[in-house]
Amino acid sequence: MYALTPWGAGLREPIEGLIRWSTPLMVRGPGGDRFHAEWLVVALRALLVGRATAHRSSTVGIAVDDQLLQVRATRSGIEVSLHDGRDLDAVLRADASIVLGLAAGGLTLNDTLGLVDIEGDEASLRAVFDPKRAQVGDSISQ
Template sequence: MKSYGEYCALARGLDVIGDRWSLLIVRELLIRPCRYTDLRDGLPGIASNLLADRLRQLTDAGVVAAGKEPPPIATTVYRLTERGRELEPALRELARWGAPLMVRPPEGDTFRSKWLVLAAEVVHQPPADGAERTIQLETGDEPVVVRTGKGRVQARVGTAQDADLVVAADPPTILGLLSGRLAPDEADAVFTGDVTALTGPAQAG
């Protein structure tokens, strides 16, 4: 592992997680524990030997832990340690800073719907009335569920039987709706359910 050789907290932190792909490995493990093959799928473009090197570095640094799962999984699964999960606020702020750069996606960019988990939590503004609402997003390879309530936004991969609203659209449209840049009546999307789950009920004039 290369070092900046500086007695500085930021430099020391970057010594551990500043290498290319390291933070994206953390992103994948924040979403859910992963097998090696899951990480390869979630990190298109990374060479297998580089992924193995990064996992070894992050494990040695106490950021990632590897454990053997019993049958029927019967394979090694990687998880963030408590120390690794402490990176979540930093990743959320980086995602918030990067969100405006996603307005016009470059042609050919790879997309995985699970990457919406972090994006949804940082760009979506929950309705001001504070009521609990559940939105299921249909885009990409698997659905994502966004729950709001009491000023909080939580997202996860999966489905929701109790969804107030299901939205099917391409990723930029989904992000536009979540961020409020697009109103539902402006979006090329299919809505099933209560559209006010996105924005809250209209205010009386």
């Protein structure tokens, strides 16, 4: 089994910093490169790191193009991966630019009303993208 050494793991923060810096290019790509939704796995992990952790565990799906990702918020942090078939508390269907805006904190779920499709438990989505508001019980009205 492969595992990073502590020295190798020290690269995580600089790499995540580069991902956060490159977020504006991610959707359109330099020179018009085609966007691939699975790139969001790495980007979301980097953008959501350090967010307040959830008071309750939730797993939400993020549907971009024809790809379904899952984001799991727990007390110990955020995990992002391609959907592994587990049940999802909610699914957010949106363009990649909106998902990146939510993850980067430039947008709130309330800002995206009419631009996204939300299925399931809105509080679970807030636990991932807007944990401070999720704590006070703010809900999305559609």
